[in-house]
Amino acid sequence: MVGVLALQGDFREHFDVLKKLGVTAIPVRLPEDLERVDRLIIPGGESTTIGKLLITYKLLTPIRNKIKKGMPVWGTCAGAILLAKHIAGSAKDQPQIGLMDITARRNAFGRQLDSFEARVTMKNIQRKPIPVLFIRAPVFEKPGKNAHVLARLSDKRIIAARQGKILITAFHPELADATEELHRYFLSL
Numbered sequence: 001m002v003g004v005l006a007l008q009g010d011f012r013e014h015f016d017v018l019k020k021l022g023v024t025a026i027p028v029r030l031p032e033d034l035e036r037v038d039r040l041i042i043p044g045g046e047s048t049t050i051g052k053l054l055i056t057y058k059l060l061t062p063i064r065n066k067i068k069k070g071m072p073v074w075g076t077c078a079g080a081i082l083l084a085k086h087i088a089g090s091a092k093d094q095p096q097i098g099l100m101d102i103t104a105r106r107n108a109f110g111r112q113l114d115s116f117e118a119r120v121t122m123k124n125i126q127r128k129p130i131p132v133l134f135i136r137a138p139v140f141e142k143p144g145k146n147a148h149v150l151a152r153l154s155d156k157r158i159i160a161a162r163q164g165k166i167l168i169t170a171f172h173p174e175l176a177d178a179t180e181e182l183h184r185y186f187l188s189l
């Protein structure tokens, strides 16, 4: 059973992709929802808001514990920021799940370039580049020795990485046309 954290952000689009793949998924809004799922997608949105809602809905610690016990988790954009151990470019302390040994630099592309589409190739996952969207996206820096870089922009900045069963992507594959490949990859973890 796949769960998609559904407190804020673009969770609906993840459900659409999962549906296309014929996978049953449920929205996770409460601790009892979390108990039913074997893997979790944390969508994009606003990471400070999602973090605060995780505390309000008493999900922060249960999610962290479940990931520590081996539950596969995929954070896209804001979800990736929440999973990173270190956050840069944040005005003040924000709630974190904080398990991936990497730094997420928020809003790394500045205001003038809030959103763009790019083609990315994920190392050892796909052969052909796939179109994905960056929306006020982070980049990742200083990966620890267990964090494997999966994709970089042409200027070498890191945009996807994996540590065990924790997958993070700075971009949104679920908002771009014609790709379920990364969802398939996540389901294989």
Ligand code: GLN
Residues within 6 Å of the ligand: 043, 044, 045, 046, 047, 048, 076, 077, 078, 079, 081, 106, 107, 135, 136, 137, 138
């Ligand atoms: N800029 C947002 C943040 O810092 C992330 C944007 C997104 O998820 N598309 O939380």
